Amino acid sequence: MKTYNVVLLPGDGIGPEIMDVATKTIDYVAQKYNFGIEYEQKLIGGSAIDKYNDPLPEETLKACKSSDAVLLSAIGSPKYDALPREKRPESGLLNLRSGLGLFANIRPVKVWPALISESSLKQEIVQNVDLVVVRELTGGIYFGQPKGRLQSENGERAFNTMTYSTMEIDRIARVAFELATDRKKKLCSIDKANVLDVSQLWRERVIELSYNFPKVELNHLYVDNAAMQLIRQPDQFDVILTGNLFGDIISDEAAMLTGSIGMLPSASLRLEGPGLFEPVHGSAPDIANKDIANPMAMVLSAAMMLRVGLKENNAADDLENAIDKVLKDGYRTSDLMTNGKKVLGCREMGEQILMSL
């Protein structure tokens, strides 16, 4: 029997509760499709700070590196806001991404028909939305050097560097072109080439690469225009390619089009080696330990891990179909509109998903 080594990072806030639901569903489909999963649970973010005073302990990174895939819930809490940035939960996540070399963040955005009324946009605007944001994740202004603070004639001055090399642009653009090739063959690259040198190089390289993918229709949007187009007519997009900072903003904007970020998974990948799978939503410390969190994005992240990370497509299909069934049967968590629907707690929703498998 094939056995996979999966590192679990429950993280902070609602993380442990929703992870619990996800592992139960994974166990179920593993048994059904006859593969084994060995879990290793590790600390990251706030929980790691509490125990080791370090948001990404060495042993967590080491375990992730030698795993087949990493499943993360969410990190962060206002509790740590006063700490210096390198000591905060977010640094654990950033260091995990760069430590594993996960340069490609993949965020599919699709509206669940049963949840279409959740969106703050009109139904006809969002009903055909089916896009994927491909965000560069280990470069750009998130990691650029130099950065810091210094004294200047105008008082203190702080600075960061947004930078990309042709190598970094080419490898993420290739991921996006390949994904577009497998989908509707439309790629939109987002930059600010009318102002930024780094965006100009970005655009040049993307155009250069496009000659290798003649079947993919490429267009470019300035990031400000992209932020508008996503609201105006989001179904014009298939695959969106962009850098780390623009991708952070644009992918969250795209996620919110659905009205339910409690339903969206993501993958962070490199060419070879373990990927990281996590929901798009955060750790929601305000509702932690109340058994009201929505575990569905977490289960869908597990499905993405099974499909993309472990190539267990049938198991992934089952999880996604179970979510679909639960929604169609009228079950909701309290973050989703509840008019005439049955509201379940986190654990109950987990049981409902299991019963639908």
Place this chain on the structure above:
Amino acid sequence: MKTYNVVLLPGDGIGPEIMDVATKTIDYVAQKYNFGIEYEQKLIGGSAIDKYNDPLPEETLKACKSSDAVLLSAIGSPKYDALPREKRPESGLLNLRSGLGLFANIRPVKVWPALISESSLKQEIVQNVDLVVVRELTGGIYFGQPKGRLQSENGERAFNTMTYSTMEIDRIARVAFELATDRKKKLCSIDKANVLDVSQLWRERVIELSYNFPKVELNHLYVDNAAMQLIRQPDQFDVILTGNLFGDIISDEAAMLTGSIGMLPSASLRLEGPGLFEPVHGSAPDIANKDIANPMAMVLSAAMMLRVGLKENNAADDLENAIDKVLKDGYRTSDLMTNGKKVLGCREMGEQILMSL
């Protein structure tokens, strides 16, 4: 009789057509309220490149500097895309902003009741939207040094610097706090302080300044979350304060909530000296010279110039009321939904506005 010196910058694309409408309405209210306007028309953007090979000729900047206010239509055309960035129309605008020291960009976003169906968002989500984005306009990554390209071990590498000093942050934050004081006393500052050093300084200074404005309720959002909140519940915002790049993205996103960026004016200001007033929309080269452009944002920019730049509040009120009347009377331009409405060309719409004055 008081006489104002106004520099007109019709720019490119639909710019001249809509400027024509705006000056006619200004002339009308000037006569009514008994003040004089002396126009000086200058070139900027593509039209300046065509004539002087320079997107901001020295004489344009000089005229603007010694004026009472500058009224700009829009610049840009794909025709100039192949030029180096410093030679493109956008550089004319950026150099005008920095040349005049216009560090404060003010963009009000309000839904016109008659146009509420234009929005791609649900009516109940947008009907109470009434916010102003205050964007820092002469600093940040738009102007940060160093920037450029170099050879590296990973091929070519391009870079820009995002930087702010306490002086730059304090003066724009003060504008936002004062504006919030005159409005609903809510200020939301947008940054990425969980990742960027420059955002950390930004947040520290904004907090520091808030002690001088105890009546203003201040909160902070990370830019990715802000991009979501604007879609989820845009009426939670009153005044939004942010840097140059985040402001570019967030203000366009906010503008699109209304569904009709053909209706939105903006002001770019400094503490003393002439301000720049312009519509939020672009030069729309595809519909130039077809007499179908929407001149209303241009007229509203003229109103903003009259109110903020020249303190002719009655004249400004009249222009805004005329637009309101035209809309209520069912007149539209072709960019706006036309079900059962009367569609007018640019010139006709100008006449209709004049008749409503």
